[in-house]
Amino acid sequence: ADHVFEDNYQLMSLDEVETFIQTYRHLPGIPSAKEVVKTGIDVAEMNALLLEKIEELTLYVLELRKELDGLKKNNY
Numbered sequence: 871a872d873h874v875f876e877d878n879y880q881l882m883s884l885d886e887v888e889t890f891i892q893t894y895r896h897l898p899g900i901p902s903a904k905e906v907v908k909t910g911i912d913v914a915e916m917n918a919l920l921l922e923k924i925e926e927l928t929l930y931v932l933e934l935r936k937e938l939d940g941l942k943k944n945n946y
Contacts (some may be wrong), residue, residue: 874922875925876927897923899923
């Protein structure tokens with residue numbers, strides 16, 4: 871799942887993720903509970919998808935930290 875760290879990877883904005891979750895009630899790129907019940911789940915595939923989500927979350931945290939650092943500098 872290291873492709874998440876490539877320069878050309880298109881990370882969804884948090885607003886896009888929020889809209890997706892509100893619309894479909896599951897994370898983008900992750901099968902819904904209904905899909906899992908209907909078709910089953912490949913554990914190795916799910917582990918890869920979950921790792922991708924962890925890597926995306928790491929990028930969001932780093933982005934938010936930079937934003938917070940900028941706000942701190944402006945307030946001091």
